[in-house]
Amino acid sequence: MQEFVHLHVHTDYSFQDGVTKVSNLVKRAASFNMPALALTDHGYLHGAIDFYQECSAAGIKPIIGVEAYVCPGSIRDKTEENDQFYHVTLIARNKTGYKNLVKMMTIAATDGFYYKPRIDKTLMEEYKEGLICLSGCMEGEIHTHLYDNPKKERTIDLGKAKDKIDEYRSIFGEFFFMEFMDHGIQSQRVQMLNSMRICKEMGLQVVATNDAHYATPEEWDMRDIVLADRTGSCLHDPNRTLKDNEHQYYLKSPAEMDAIWSKYGSKFIGNTLKIAEMVEVYDPGLKDGYRLPRYSNKDSKEEFKKLVVDGFKRRYPGRGKGTTEYERLVHEVKVIEQLGFRDYFLILQDMINHAESKGIPIGPGRGSAAGSMISYCLGITTLCPIENNLLFERFLNAGRKSMPDIDVDVCKEKRGQLIQYISERYGAESVAQIVTFGRMKGKGTIRAIGKVLEIDGENIEYLSSIMPPDAQEFTITLNQIINEDPEVPKELINKFKEFMSRSDKNKQYIDACVRLEGTYRTSGVHAAGIVIGPEPLKNIIPLRQSKDGGTVTQFSMEEVEALGLLKFDLLGLDTLSMVTQCLEMINSNQELKDQGPLKDVNCKTFRDLIPYLGKMDDKKVFEKTFSRGNTIGIFQCDSSGIRELLARMKASSFNDISAAIALYRPGPLDSGITESFIRRRNRKEKETVWVESARPYMADTHGLPIYQEQIMFISRELCGFSLEEADDLRKVIGKKKKEEIQKFREKFVKAAVSHSKIAESLGNEIYDDIEKFGRYGFNRSHSAAYAVICYATAWLKTYYPAHFMASLLQKFVATEIEKANDSRVVKKKDDEKMLIYLWETQSMGIVVTAPDIATSHYDFKVINNNLISFGLGAIKGIGPKLKNFCEIRAKNDGFRNFAHFVAMAISAGLTSRTVIDLDKAGCLSFNVSSEEKTKQFEGYVRSCRCVKARGTIKPDCKNCNGSGLGKTKRTIFDDIRSFSGSTQEEFDKFINELVPESQESTPKCVPLDSPNVYIISRYVKK
Ligand SMILES: [Zn+2]
């Protein structure tokens, strides 16, 4: 039997080029009994760990490599002359080689990046240790001189090829191989024959590869679709540049490879095995354990102790030894020390305390970390776990040998500042964001592939309209639909069937979508993940650059974790920015502020507010908002569904909010738990508990187990489980794996019978219930932490309603960040949401004045408790340039007429588009028709540009000719005068203001005299 090892293989980590998942390739290699397999994706090492794990599991020796881009000059040279690059295949033969590859590819994707991640000869020389070099495909630096390539204006030049060979050979020596591929291309054959001649002459080692971009021969068309998608063309476009014409780029069998190469000699195939043998089996770092950064050079044990003790005294004054709180603290400290996570907590508390000290808004905590008293004492979270029945074991326990997972909510706008701090604190080289890979899925795939296959627009729209959107839980895949998975609604399956039956083309279309579903299409930056290494990260994992120049890992979140690195999620949360804005608005008007409970205090951020919320049991807050479902704009309670739920359950306590968050999810809703809760809450259903001992843990949820923590408490009471064992039960139930659940049943019933002396049948019944309810159970720590945000926003809505609504509406104003990204800004505004907020404001008895260019501000502004002035920036199509306009307007004490307005508009840099948008929104209340306004404005802009550039208007000026205006300065002046009755001085001022004066004057906005009528349709375009 022939043996062969593939040394040149691409997967879907070669985005929009390779189309097969690593697992499929490994499976195919295993089916051929291949002893080893290489991975050589284009430019990056994204797939290395995934590949290593898959190969190891399949008993195949993993060979980690890359098809790198080599530039002929230095990577430092980033000029058009040096924008050429060649391909080269590099593989690591041992751990040193792997580490060198990691370092080299990091440099390629950071300093070396220019169109592509590039390396050069100097880098190869520096990092050659442990590497094997194959000369690459037809795009290899040597190979390009071995065939005529009219497209790139290159002709055969054996001399040059030999020179290049010398360069590579002098770097890699015995580890350099001439690579041979035959995909049935004529010019490749020419190259091959020339190459063979030279190899003989120079005594070079040869090796055969196949440039695999998919697993099986049948997949070629998938790659072809992906290539067309990459270039934005249609599959049948005859001018398409990237094509898979040969259908040869699959993982060929040893027999197929042998059939191609044995006729040229045995070395071509033989050397693949020789190379595979050269490669050692090594661990890329998965077995190295945790690699946590040090918090400081000082003894972290002392530091930790001090901070925890201080925090405890602050949070629980007077609680000493013997109290529940104290015992809990001691227990948590013990577990954390035992697991070695001291520094982890120190790092987090340092980051959060820094944020607080700098006014960067941070949430109250989220996820299971809110169950930890240490988190509470260190200020990582803000709610007491004992008061809220939260469990430390749900978060960490001695039996759970995985890194703690603490996620932090931070205001979106200032998230970057916090990352900046972390990289200064631990060294920029030790901190990175984490890559994420975008898969082909759902509506996106339907649209992309529809375009490539030239499916008509109506069909694409129809299909993507019936495809359910991605949801956190219960995402339905195309695969499930086509395979009629029982979880998929019958109706949806039928719609797809019907669509496919309409034509063969439709069938092929869906077929292609299903086949490509799940493959990677792009890479990006994870919205939350941050990793901190104990040393420069490039020593451990490969890195790359993000579009905005930040450092990003080449490995995904799970892999970063598997390598023992510390990662946590910094999630941008809009509500935190909204609260900041609301507090800013409150603070900006002392008189109005003093009318509410924040009199005499100065809260700036969400966390500042928490002490003033007391026990979060203010009757007024519940009566006005939660119990009636008046929760529009309130965190997580904004949708009509949850509003209805809150009203039906008459939510009147903090626990109710927490329960609502847990109950308003597909699981509890579908299973009837939510309905049962409402009935019990309204005394329309009897409250039952499984056994008496469970009662205390189910009291606030009316005997229904809606939280995972309840199941944990109950199993502790009933079975005498430790909380660690209880957490195991939670995990088993949550995973929904039948065999495991069944296995745990025995343990549970046996323990219940012996510990609580209950009948075996009752034990089984309870377990049935746990199985039924438990799978929908929510993490109480998370629910409770988020309920804090709900309550805080409701509190603001209750006591500062105008400020609250104005800050909600402010969301629709184009921001500075968007300005940075795109000066033209057409914000994708959610019109419907804005209308809802406007109606809500009105129904609260607060008037929102219609926007007017003479009086409105760029931002929403609270005029008094019953009056909000509409922010011009929220008008569709309006960008931050209008902010300049408002400043100029204030400086000039307003404008006097249309010409004056135009002068200011031009000097603020507004476009005629903006003027049209303002007009459509009804903000330009001049006595002139709309067309006239636009025409005049455009004419002025052109003429003024001319005046600005030349000081005068030339009769032959191209810019002014088309404007339909006069050709001299005089005529523009006349034009303005005839229109507005301006004087010569006014005209001069008009021109002068094209260049804004720097002279300082106090901005003063024109005061609103009369509130305008509230007509939404005028300023929100359909
Ligand atoms: Zn490729």
Ligand SMILES: [Zn+2]
């Ligand atoms: Zn290539």
Ligand SMILES: [Zn+2]
């Ligand atoms: Zn390749």
